[in-house]
Amino acid sequence: MSFLYLIAFLPALIKCQTLNKFQWNNCGSPAVSLYEVDVTPMPIVQPGSIDLTFIAEFKRAMSGGLATKLTITRTVSGLKLPIRCYLAAGVYVGSCDYDDLCKIVATLFPSFKPETCPPSVAEFGIDCKCPLNVRTNFLIDIAEHVEVPAADSSIFSFLASGDFDIKIETKDSNGPFACLNSSNACQYRRFFDVRFQLKIWNNCGSPAVSLYEVDVTPMPIVQPGSIDLTFIAEFKRAMSGGLATKLTITRIASGLKLPIR
Secondary structure, three states: OOHHHHHHHHHHHHOOOOOOOOOEEEOOOOOOOEEEEEEEEEOOEOOOEEEEEEEEEEEOOOOOOEEEEEEEEEEOOEEOOOEEEEEEOOOOEEEEEEOHHHHHHHOOOOOOHHHHHHHHHHHOOOOOOOOOOOOOOOOOEEEEEEEOOHHOOOOOHHHEEEEEEEEEEEEOOOOEEEEEEEEEEEOOOOOEEEOOOOOOOOOOOOOEEEEEEEEEEEOOEOOOOOEEEEEEEOOOOOOOOOOOOOOEEEEEOOOOOEEOO
């Protein structure tokens, strides 16, 4: 019956497919001509650093706040798992709708302020103040080297590792502004030391099975590696037909419980 136990610990045993190149496409940007968007290296390893490239031309000025719809999907072993909108440390993160992109950037990134704004973006009208006043009908060519902190210890813990599809849809008071689809991979710097901690198990109601012992050693589980499974139980009756199963998985990161959909 060890296969039942393997199913229970599926999240700890699966391996993710990792992209080796940043991918993007324009999903409808009437106000912006997008020429190049890139992030290297790929996968993004954090903590570490990345090089950002953004080349575009804004055809018109923004009118009011830039309303933004953010949709994030994580892919694990071919399965696409939507990331929901979460309230973390008083800020909504994940697949959320925002009234003003500039204001949420200023909230999420404390360095987004005039005194720490990169001088290289000033010529494009970007002064790290809201509202954004990006130059129009002018080629914007931004190349920035950015330090990336460890996501697992921040409100962005859901982005610490995995392959992600991210869709950003924006509009202002005049209508749709820009839309960008992107795919990238993130890895925690200790990604070869993936650990899963079994803290406790209990019988949550098994009228047809007497459970005596369930164990996995060593603990934490380290991948790649090997484990010893122990499953001692007594089945009181035979199964009748297929065994309908409901699997509920919750990831705990930085004290936050994040349900896996």
